[in-house]
Amino acid sequence: MRFLRPALLLIALLALPLAAVQLLTASSQAAAAPVYSPQTLSFSVRAGDGLIIPHRMFALFLMPGEALELNISRARDADYRVLDDAARTLSTGRHRWLWQAPENPGLYPLRIERRDSGEVMQLNLFVLTPRQQKQAGALNGYQVGRYPSEPFRGLSEYQPPGGFVEMDETLARVQVAPHFTLGQFASKQSDDYPKYLILDERLLLLLEEILYAVNAEGIPASTLQVLSGFRTPWYNAAIGNGEHSRHQWGAAADIYIDERRPHGRMDDLTGDGRSDMQDARRLAEIVERVKNRQGPMSYVGGVGLYGPRPHRGPFVHVDVRGYEARWEFE
Secondary structure, three states: OOOOOHHHHHHHHHHOOHHHHHHHHHHHHHHHOOOOOOOEEEEEEEEOOOEEEEEOEEEEEEOOOOEEEEEEOOOOOOOEEEEEOOOOEEEEEOOEEEEEOOOOOEEEEEEEEEOOOOOEEEEEEEEOEEHHHOEOOEEOOEEOOOOOOOOHHHOHHHOOOOEEEEEOOOHHHOEEEOOEEHHHHOOOOOOOOOEEEOOOHHHHHHHHHHHHHHHHOOOOOOOOEEEEOOOOHHHHHHOOOOOOOHHHHOOEEEEEOOOOOOOOOOOOOOOOOOOOHHHHHHHHHHHHHHHHOOOOOOOOOEEEEEOOEOOEOOEEEEEOOOOOEEEEEO
16 A cells, blocks of 8 residues: 655645545544443452452552451452562462551552463552541641531431542542543642542442443443532532532542543434433433442442533433432433
8 A cells, every 4th residue: 555645645635625624534533532441350359348349440548557358259269469569469369368558648559460360450549648637627728628517317428538638640640440530530629739539439330330331332432521520518518519419528420421522511422413411311321220230339329410501511410329319400
């Protein structure tokens, strides 16, 4: 095959009708779009309080000194080893380990390697800055605010979090799941660093399952765009949201799909040429199927639909709140 030299190629493109150039550009962009992969392994890890992690990459959040128990929940007949971020072997064994979080907050990557297949799961373990270090409602000058004094409906999910991730620009790029980074969930209250946030690992698992289901439905998406993730109680009050919003616990995300022509609004999922409430309903139908599916994890919580506004497109709210809730705002 003969290829045109750059100058001749430019002349050829200039000679094409505008519509043809746009078609070529759109085709090249589509070809360059990342191919979705669920990034799962032949084994899963049970971590902490019943989390089942099947992914190559995942994050867990711990208080200083907290003990984390890790168990292999699939492929238990193989040998594994656990390595730290310097590739030092911390432990070898069949399927159970105990890891003690350091006293200093920060990121501590841990690798679990299946020795016969060479598969590796990386756990990005974040040791939190304790909430008690707040002064006048702020951490290091970053406004956090105060959580309700009594948990909503007496549910443990509404107890104040023990601490927060201190996130700088580098940590913002760290993956917390195969298709999500920590920075995607940061509160929108300030552009300055450090920022402080917390995430519920069940929400991350839910979002990965939703993304898998979206692609299985024939809707290409390399991630779910997060319009709003974590909100500090201070910011949540400033925008007039309810004091028990699950966003304050890092257990809610307002999501949409923006893959075909990234422009900050929901893609046309229904094929009617518009981005409107029907697209939110299409995404919500997929969310409901994921939530109702039988599996090792339960995602009891809320689903809310929101129609477009002049400053944003439609989106779907998902959360893990411990009880079912559904609502819709045109």
